[in-house]
Amino acid sequence: MSRLIELKGITKGYDGETVLNGIDLYIRDKEFVTLLGPSGCGKTTTLRLIGGFESPDEGTILFDGQDITDLPPHKRQVNTIFQRYALFPHLNVYENIAFALRMKRVPVEGEDGEAEGKVRTRKLTREEIDERVQRMLALVSLKGFEKRNVTSLSGGQQQRVAIARSLINEPRVLLLDEPLAALDLKLRKDMQKELKDIQKATNITFIYVTHDQEEALSMSDTVVVMQNGIIQQIGTPTDIYNEPKNAFVADFIGESNIVDGFMPCDYTVKLNGLTFPCVDGGFAPGEPVDVVIRPEDIDIVTPDKSRLRGTITACTFKGVHYEYIVDVSGFKWMIQSTDFVETGSVIGLSIDPDAFHIMHKSEFSGMFGDYSTFSDEMDELSNPIPEDGEDEEDGDGE
Ligand SMILES: Nc1ncnc2c1ncn2[C@@H]1O[C@H](COP(=O)(O)OP(=O)(O)O)[C@@H](O)[C@H]1O
Ligand SMILES: [Mg+2]
Secondary structure (H helix, E strand, C coil): CCEEEEEEEEEEEECCEEEEEEEEEEEECCCEEEEECCCCCCHHHHHHHHHCCCCCCEEEEEECCEECCCCCHHHCCEEEECCCCCCCCCCEHHHHHHHHHHHCEEECCCCHHHHHCCCCEEECCHHHHHHHHHHHHHHCCCCCCCCCEHHHCCHHHHHHHHHHHHHCCCCCEEEEECCCCCCCHHHHHHHHHHHHHHHHHHCCEEEEEECCHHHHHHHCCEEEEEECCEEEEEECHHHHHHCCCCHHHHHHCCCCEEEEEEEEECCEEEECCEEEECCCCCCCCCEEEEEEECHHHEEEECHHHCCCEEEEEEEEECCCCEEEEEEECCEEEEEEECCCCCCCCEEEEEECHHHCEEEECCCCCCCCCCCCCCCHHHHHHCCCCCCCCCCCCCCCCC
């Protein structure tokens, strides 16, 4: 797959505040790329730069190898579905989707006006428009809804109209800024799958923005993790999950215990005063490191079976598994297990060598990975789901 879009050395600030700080990124043709990061990290700004709604302070944007940094939005082969998409309330489903085609003019074929530098254009015929609208209706599973008033549709159906409307002009790239944020969980899951299917069926490059890591992992070919206006990591969903580059990525992508340690030599890690075999190497002898251990990769064993021991301080039933908070020498770990153990029990923690993921120390070291203050309530507060309904608060606030 060739590089369709390239961002080179992009910086952008507002009122002296740096929002993007040296973004280098390329996006391949026909790829589903997700910009993932917490609120305020610069995702929407990056998208707006690609769409041409903002210009960078420094850096260039290439499209198919051409510099488009100063090209206005309507001249880019890019369409956008904003967080707050507005359908035309006075038009029915069919007309909402057909809207852009009714405006469109195409060259008149079979005339040699081109030779004189003048290309004659015409509007699309009723049949041409209908053929494309029908194709879009099928694509977003809205056949039979042509005559419906858009205001009578559910949130999910309105979302589909918005998607059809933005794809009808066959853009090379579709930019989507948290398009599902206003939908409830079940519908969001359905639409995630549908969007992915639509992307595959149309072969259009999707650049998707979300702060929801599960959404990013389940939909994308490539995930770009951002924080503080900087790209922290680019990779496939499995890379990002299994090989996080630093403590920020490890913490942001799923649950992680992140423990201080050091590497006496390759394939050996020391933490909590204990030495464990691991599968990572390439660190300086004695290098201090951050060690990630995912909660699902720890087995609960009897205390005599492991030198690493702890006391269970909390247990939550999660349906498929129990989630335990375990005090290991004052550091709180999270363990997910299908075994039930009473709170207050002393347990042994058994960890396979390949479950230790070793990372270099970074500016994020020591900030994440201890579950002392963990509660579901806190988690929900830092990850609010907007009320179901089309109007959440303005623009970019998640
Ligand atoms: N037009 C603007 N004027 C001033 N500040 C802005 C503007 N747009 C975005 N910002 C600021 O830039 C930062 C990044 O915003 P944004 O790209 O919207 O982040 P995200 O989409 O990741 O939540 C935020 O601190 C935001 O307040
Ligand atoms: Mg945003």
